Amino acid sequence: MIDIQILDTPLSVEQCRNYVAADDAGAIVEFIGTVRRQTQGKAVIRLEFEAYPAMALLEMRKIAEEAIVRFSILRVSMHHRTGILEIGAIPVVIAVSSAHRAAAFEACQFCIDTLKQTVPIWKKEIFEDGEVWVAAHP
Amino acid sequence: MIDIQILDTPLSVEQCRNYVAADDAGAIVEFIGTVRRQTQGKAVIRLEFEAYPAMALLEMRKIAEEAIVRFSILRVSMHHRTGILEIGAIPVVIAVSSAHRAAAFEACQFCIDTLKQTVPIWKKEIFEDGEVWVAAHP
């Protein structure tokens, strides 16, 4: 069972957890990304996330499907935020449930690692003296 | 920063997450144990958890301190439940925050793996036809 959402409103970690909770689950592992106040020693004012929604939803679903095939997990919920995010806000939540905990840890880490490689979402860091699209340039 | 609690009331995942949230954190990883409706193919009616509280608190704190030394993490919150738990209830929550996600995953898994080895808490599984202290016998 897979729940994929891209939202321009604050994410609910509880909603992701409630989705993956199941009577057969002994473990839930959640990854929650949060906006840091600095990156590489530089103060961040805010982040802006932009998505290509139709494709991002498809790519996120592929990741969740692969996680279910590769690991022995029950349910996956992946929510990603778009728009302006202040320090401490949550750009991404990934929740995974499984009978046993090792699979949930592996699958959750696989989902966030792969999301960062393949899902068409872009992050702009806004500093006091400028802004930069993350990872765009060498 | 370390938050260790043993409680005989329902655990709050939000409380653990709020404790570890920090402006320097880019990642929070949470492990949530949940009571499965079956174990080794046998239907579970409920679980009962008993702790040696003074020692369990000390052992949990040792684990959190070691996690902070070994991994590059910011804060740890570990809550464990005692008493009677029905299917779906949460015996344990571990939340870890860090600047980068790999450390949070490693540390969270270390905490739950070690908790299961060293912390004096005991789980009794209650079945329709009897009950058993988990792991007591070969």
Next chain:
Amino acid sequence: MKIRVLTFGIVRDITNTGNLWVELPAGSNSADLQTLLQEQFPALKRLNSLRIAVNAEYVTPDTLLRDSDEIALIPPVSGG
């Protein structure tokens, strides 16, 4: 054929539009589109990567394009 190309992130900044219209010979493939755009916008060559998606899927350079496709330029992603 005239195709519409969706742009995002730094590619939208470079091209200064979210909808780029491009004239290509019929039978052009993904690599042809990329070459044309990199000539028109040399700043695209300086990106860490630039992938093309057709109908919301990453495609290989030899993928043929049709003017009915939804085509997008995907600069290095940085979600999460």
Next chain:
Amino acid sequence: MKIRVLTFGIVRDITNTGNLWVELPAGSNSADLQTLLQEQFPALKRLNSLRIAVNAEYVTPDTLLRDSDEIALIPPVSGG
């Protein structure tokens, strides 16, 4: 000396009490206590493990016991 031993889980079931009182010679160590209790309650020998904690810390078999210590028998743990 007379020492009090806290019991938990299956050890409490085996000994039928949460507070076991044991008479030991002064100078006895953790191994002596374990031996005595396993004689008194043979079912303890069938456990996967049985550790002794003194003042809320696991101790080695040669740790000397005092009647002022808080002593506990720790059967295999199964938290989480």
